[in-house]
Amino acid sequence: MITQVIPTIAEQVALLAGQATDPAGLHPAREQMALSLGWHIVLACFGVAFPTIIFAMHWRGIRRQDADALLLAKRWSKVSAVLFAIGAVSGTVLSFEMGLLWPGLMGTYGDVLGLPFAFEGLAFFLEAIFIGLYLYGWGRMPPRQHLLMLIPMAITGVVGTFCVLAVNAWMNNPTGFKLVDGKVTDVDPWAAMFNDGVWLQFAHMWLAAFMLAGFAVAAVYAAGMLRGRTDRRHRLGFLVPFAFASVAALSQPLVGHLLGSRLAETQPAKLAAFELATETESPSPLRLGGILVDGEVRYSIDIPVLGSIIARNSFTKPVEGLETIPEEDRPPVNITHLSFQTMIAIGTALAGLAALFWIARRRGRDLLRRRWFLRAAVLAGPLAFVALEAGWIATEVGRQPWVVYGYLRTADAAGENSGLWWLFGATLVVYSLMTAGAVVVLRSMARRWREGAEDLPSPYGPQLETGADR
Amino acid sequence: MTLELAVAIAMFAGLVAYALFGGADFGSGFFDLTAGGTRAGAEVRRQVDKSIGPVWEANHVWLIYVFVMAWTAFPTAFAAVMGTLIIPLFLALLGIVLRGSSFAFRKYAETLGQARVFGFLFATSSVAAPFFLGTVGGAIASGRVPYAGRGDVWSSWLNPTSLLCGVVAVGTCAFLAGVFLTADAGRADRSGLAETLRRRTLLVGVATGVVVLGALVPLHEDAPTLWAGLSGRALPLVALSAAAGLGTLVLLVRRRAALARLTAVTAVGAVVVGWGVAQYPWLLVDQVRISEAAGAPATLQGLLVAVALAVLLVVPAMAYLYRITQTESWTR
Numbered sequence: 061m062i063t064q065v066i067p068t069i070a071e072q073v074a075l076l077a078g079q080a081t082d083p084a085g086l087h088p089a090r091e092q093m094a095l096s097l098g099w100h101i102v103l104a105c106f107g108v109a110f111p112t113i114i115f116a117m118h119w120r121g122i123r124r125q126d127a128d129a130l131l132l133a134k135r136w137s138k139v140s141a142v143l144f145a146i147g148a149v150s151g152t153v154l155s156f157e158m159g160l161l162w163p164g165l166m167g168t169y170g171d172v173l174g175l176p177f178a179f180e181g182l183a184f185f186l187e188a189i190f191i192g193l194y195l196y197g198w199g200r201m202p203p204r205q206h207l208l209m210l211i212p213m214a215i216t217g218v219v220g221t222f223c224v225l226a227v228n229a230w231m232n233n234p235t236g237f238k239l240v241d242g243k244v245t246d247v248d249p250w251a252a253m254f255n256d257g258v259w260l261q262f263a264h265m266w267l268a269a270f271m272l273a274g275f276a277v278a279a280v281y282a283a284g285m286l287r288g289r290t291d292r293r294h295r296l297g298f299l300v301p302f303a304f305a306s307v308a309a310l311s312q313p314l315v316g317h318l319l320g321s322r323l324a325e326t327q328p329a330k331l332a333a334f335e336l337a338t339e340t341e342s343p344s345p346l347r348l349g350g351i352l353v354d355g356e357v358r359y360s361i362d363i364p365v366l367g368s369i370i371a372r373n374s375f376t377k378p379v380e381g382l383e384t385i386p387e388e389d390r391p392p393v394n395i396t397h398l399s400f401q402t403m404i405a406i407g408t409a410l411a412g413l414a415a416l417f418w419i420a421r422r423r424g425r426d427l428l429r430r431r432w433f434l435r436a437a438v439l440a441g442p443l444a445f446v447a448l449e450a451g452w453i454a455t456e457v458g459r460q461p462w463v464v465y466g467y468l469r470t471a472d473a474a475g476e477n478s479g480l481w482w483l484f485g486a487t488l489v490v491y492s493l494m495t496a497g498a499v500v501v502l503r504s505m506a507r508r509w510r511e512g513a514e515d516l517p518s519p520y521g522p523q524l525e526t527g528a529d530r
Numbered sequence: 531m532t533l534e535l536a537v538a539i540a541m542f543a544g545l546v547a548y549a550l551f552g553g554a555d556f557g558s559g560f561f562d563l564t565a566g567g568t569r570a571g572a573e574v575r576r577q578v579d580k581s582i583g584p585v586w587e588a589n590h591v592w593l594i595y596v597f598v599m600a601w602t603a604f605p606t607a608f609a610a611v612m613g614t615l616i617i618p619l620f621l622a623l624l625g626i627v628l629r630g631s632s633f634a635f636r637k638y639a640e641t642l643g644q645a646r647v648f649g650f651l652f653a654t655s656s657v658a659a660p661f662f663l664g665t666v667g668g669a670i671a672s673g674r675v676p677y678a679g680r681g682d683v684w685s686s687w688l689n690p691t692s693l694l695c696g697v698v699a700v701g702t703c704a705f706l707a708g709v710f711l712t713a714d715a716g717r718a719d720r721s722g723l724a725e726t727l728r729r730r731t732l733l734v735g736v737a738t739g740v741v742v743l744g745a746l747v748p749l750h751e752d753a754p755t756l757w758a759g760l761s762g763r764a765l766p767l768v769a770l771s772a773a774a775g776l777g778t779l780v781l782l783v784r785r786r787a788a789l790a791r792l793t794a795v796t797a798v799g800a801v802v803v804g805w806g807v808a809q810y811p812w813l814l815v816d817q818v819r820i821s822e823a824a825g826a827p828a829t830l831q832g833l834l835v836a837v838a839l840a841v842l843l844v845v846p847a848m849a850y851l852y853r854i855t856q857t858e859s860w861t862r
Contacts, residue, residue, distance in 0.1 A: 148590065150627070152627070155593075170608065172826070172829070178599065181595050182840055186843060189847045189850075192585055192588055192855075196584040244826075247826030477613075479616070490628070497648070500644070
């Protein structure tokens, strides 16, 4: 982490000192966007993946008359009530921010990139409706009908992810418009939405959502088992989310590879930064770790030829080096490279952990009895989070200095409002409080469940009503 | 009808829905805030929890719908509103964030102390958010948001029209919420609670009515274009709103809260629609017309596809949600 942080700070300082021509709103807008997106994406992952995971558990409960599974589904739905609430409000923040922070982007390209957001809005609508029905449907709807309420949420998770990633993929692969004398014309929002990059980017993120939510929930039960709570409910609570996360983690390297191999064509500067390729070498090495100091690569481990194989599917084709890219079009290299490799390293480790568990299980060995495995499974939760954030940092910083690749520089999208620092400060405070609130409430829910309480009535005043309050 | 106008109407329909459903949702915070101490207020707070619990998230997506429509269909005007009205919009957003998260936190809070902190945040921010959203509406309606360049970040919303709109927004939200809460309590056979809520709602209704009448005087001076529209083309809607508002009060006095829901929705809906009709053809009053501000035609068509899908998918789902939450087994 330290090696990652120091160059970042150095770059930020250089950025602040070096470019006095940047608009006043650029730097705070960047920090604000990074904070609010980085925070929301975690909850978005739960919003996308958790309904499907709960569905599997709930379905098992109904089909096999499994009381443990039903209980877990019910508890998870209460957890999701808290997570979805803060996810909904932090999503609202993002819809405000698009115009607030990036007037140059929304004012110029709003009608090119806006359509996917409209469909994402519909998906969000349906999700919010059915979460209400599902959460409050316990004991009020016939069981099968109640279970069905999760299906629209699983579908809207797919649609919502697609739409949001459509916008991001468009920023990487802008299409569906023409720029004539600085004016945007011939707008085709459908072409913009279904740009070349969208399918793979969507698949990558959708799998990531299942990795994050699956490993995170499994980690909670792994931690319980480490503390000696090895009952059936804990095993079930681990296995179902871990199974989802495993499928996602094992598919992710393939999708990631396909996505990465587009870059040589579409975004050579990003690829050069990912690979820390300062010069074009044929064949290119795979450069593990390392940072760029004064234009020299230091502290890296180079594996010959592997860079060409992975990035270009070839023994000879080179990764185009940064020297071929004009200086003003280069992204910050160190943070992009290190974030990218952090994501890859963690992703590989998580896929390995998943493979190990299921292979051992096939051979009749139960790794849930092994403390080392449980410790690794606990660690997998936070690691999936780090990989998710690192991946977003890599792709977003790697696209710089562009916000719309090749068309609009980030500096030109920002406004002149230095007051945005206040916004950033306030957001920092509010999001910290919200995180603390969520942690306090979720932990206390878990504790009360362990102590045998099930319904968790709200503690308003004296207990006016006894009995279940859902 | 032109394409731009169709999209503008679809966007405005979302705004009306937000004013009604999001409004009733915000308004429940007013009753939470004025419920009294922990012991005395417990019953009201519990009712608030039950009434808005299943629907609050869906009610708030209307705002996102309006935003998305605005920045996609009218990108430059959207950027202009965001730039000039950054402060009230930020404060409204803060309110929305705090109320949503603390509402969820309060529901699962373990101790009374925690519940009080979260409850206080929920209630105060529920009152603050519609106030600031009201000032935004007032700023646009009184022609204070320039299409090009940036208006004054303070005087654009700290002026008579904006402040009055803010107060009226808080009042109408609380009025709507009061009627719905009273009906909900009545249906659940909590007659004592229904009686308390009924009296408070009557007070809120009378107070809001007085503010609205009083607001007409400064509006005449401060927002002449809006005034001309409200006293001209939109007059029937204003009259309908006034009649429905009075009718709601009469029905409340006669303890017919269930029926009063209809008239209350009519009263608030008519006044919001009246605002839209009054400021037509302006998108930003005195600054830019709907036809001048629209984005690319292909995008507007795409948006109408999204609107059609919303009508086909979202509206029935929402109707189902509202219907089922108003049934016997969900009320108790």
